[in-house]
Amino acid sequence: MMNDPQGKIKSQHLRRNAYLYVRQSTLRQVLENSESTERQYALRQRAIQLGWSQEQIVVIDNDLGQSGASAADRLGFQKLVAEVGMAHAGIVMGLEVSRLARNSADWHRLLEMCALADTLILDEDGLYDPAHFNDRLLLGLKGTMSEAELHVLKTRLQGGIVNKARRGELLGPLPIGFVYGSDGKVQLDPDRQVQESLRVFFETFQRTGSAMATVKAFREQELSFPHRVHGGINKGELVWKALVHSRALWLLHNPRYAGAFFYGRTRQRHNPHGGIRFQKLPREEWTVFIPEAHVGYICLEQFEENQKRLLENAQNQGADRKKSSPREGPALLQGIVLCGKCGNRMGVRYHRIRERLVPDYVCQRDGIERAEPICQSIPGGGLELAIAALLLETVTPLALEVALSVEEELRRRSSEVEGLRQKHIERLRYEADLARRRYMQVDPDNRLVADELEGHWNEKLRAHKEAVEAMEEQRRAQVQALSQEKREQIMALAKDFPKLWNDPRTPSRERKRMVRLLVEDVTLIKDHGITAHVRFKGGTTQTIALPPAPSIGELRKNPAHLVGEVDRLLDNYTHSQIAAILTHKGMRTVDEAPLSRLSIRHIQQAYGLVPRYDRLRNRGMLNLLELSEQLGVSRATVKNWNQAGLLRSHLYNDRNDCLFEPMGDETPVKGKHKGLMASLRQMRLSRKNSSQQPDEVQYEV
Ligand SMILES: [Zn+2]
Secondary structure, eight states, X not given: XXXXXXXXXXXXXXXXXXXXXXXXXXXXXXXXOHHHHHHHHHHHHHHHHHTOOGGGEEEEOXXXXXXXXXXXXXXXXXXXXXXXXXXXXXXXXXXXXXXXXXXXXXXXXXXXXXXXXXXXXXXXXXXXXXXSHHHHHHHHHHHHHHHHXXXXXXXXXXXXHHHHHHTTOOOOOOOTTEEEOTTSXXXXXXXXXXXXXXXXXXXXXXXXXXXXXXXXXXXXXXXXXXXXXXXXTTTTOEEEEOOOHHHHHHHHHOGGGGTOEEEOOEEEEEOTTSOEXXXXXXXXXXXXXXXXXXXXXXXXXXXXXXXXXHHHHHHHHSGGGTTSOSSSSOOTXXXXXXXXXXXOBOEEEEEEETTEEEEEEEEOHHHHXXXXXXXXXXXXXXXXXXXXXXXXXXXXXXXXHHHHHHHHHHHHHHHHHHHHHHHHHHHHHHHXXXXXXXXXXXXXXXXXXXXXXXXXXXXXXXXXXXXXXXXXXXXXXXXXXXXXXXXXXXXXXXXXXXXXXXXXXXOHHHHHHHHHHHEEEEEEEXXXXXXXXXXXXXXXEEEXXXXXOOOHHHHHHXXXXXXXXXXXXXXXXXXXXXXXXXXXXXXXXXXXXXXXHHHHHHHHHHTTOOOHHHHHHHTTOBOHHHHHHHHTSOHHHHHHHHHHTSEEEEEOSTTOOEEEEEOXXXXXXXXXXXXXXXXXXXXXXXXXXXXXXXXXXXXXX
């Protein structure tokens, strides 16, 4: 037989199949290095020369594009081993046999099996019988060399890469918003729209403090976000897509936007079953981190701040926080309380009193970190009332400032977005112009091309028109929102702060928002009582001292103060008025619920207080019907007199029902009504004498 001078090939080999194993490590090799593939297939010819027939040759090429580093994912290699093990293979062929397996263990196992199953091995250099000691030694060496070669190659490449990275000169793909200049230095993308988009992105995050809110803001403004295509036929092209949450997080976590160069942020791990897993490393373990390596969109401090913010957000969503409601909770001062003992931010913990969540402010960050007892814990109920009272007192001089700053912020925001949108329109117009020029340049005889270019031009024109319309629409909506609703809301906040604050319909979220508009932070110290230093946004500070909070039991047993107040106010006010007055003074029910018309009625009835109607009757007041009958005039006339100021009306319930009495002596009366006035007063006096009149209580709100 030709090519087999040593006579290794026996008839039992030729009876079995010949297996040709074809592999290229990467897809790129498969695409570009077709010559090697051809050489591998050429081995087929050698097998035929050696005596195998065409039909006996089995080609295994499942592993094209798979790395040879491990056999685990390589189905083709596994199939080959199986065929050898079942003694179906007379010969195994590969371009370089060492390529069959680049992992020594795999390779030696294959050799062992080939020896046992009496299978020959063939490569471009020669023919081997693994059962022969010399051949086996040579094959073993080839495998070892091959593995060593791979290792050296890898180390050299990796070493070069790391060295370059250490100098900050490794030119990897850049994230969107950066390009390499002609000098190889990183610079901001010259495309203004891309730059603006990133600036707006980071500013929005800074303002909203959450990636989700940022994505939402982009969606609401219908802004798209730039994206550079990294592969395929459109490689390098800029596309505009909607911003998504994962991308927002990726951008926020990427230090390059702060101008820092980094390398080795992740570590590769081989899974036991093959495949690779990427593990994120903490900053200290990164191979390279060079701050201020190039220009950026934010400063490094801002970047660190963002990381902290994202971490906090993540912790808010974490399992350990889920027990208490994280953000919608009623704690007024959540997030702005500082511990006066250690300086850490204090957290909120809720406990439940009759279906109501009552906050406690707790300093436990260090406690958790070092497993120590908590630093201090302060009951929130009384504190919040005191802060609310302080705000109600202070808000007037601050009101205008707040209103103005809010409005300023809104205006700035809308102009920012407007600029970005303008840029988008400019780009679309530029593209339309470009399409038009292309259309004009084409030879008119070339119908097909001209038609296509015309269609393209039309498409661009339409996109431009739509964008302009969208902008007009948004602008209209925005101006409206600013001029009417928002302005009114803001002015209302400034004017009606106490009313808004006390309105039970105002959600606690809104109250929190109002507090945040006004207060920078609150520092709390607990010794005998509680001292709270409140720092307002303008920089002024106020200190309030609270007596030690009464225990819940004490409050339950001792509602006398509240009952006394209600009793006093019933002389002059209706239930809902009393509720408003007492709430304004910072009072609540014994259960710490806000006071309402019904709770005042409940107190009045439960403690047997004289109803307001009876009090007014006792003071000699008459209703409309009684007055009109006694005076012999129509009810309309009585109403007229009331309006003319001859009578004084008193609400006695919350349905606008009144009782009437004549005006006091001090009121000057015009000549025409003098006689009438005298008889009215007479009437009241006679009534007054017939009943006991309780002492008049003066109460000024
Ligand atoms: Zn503390």
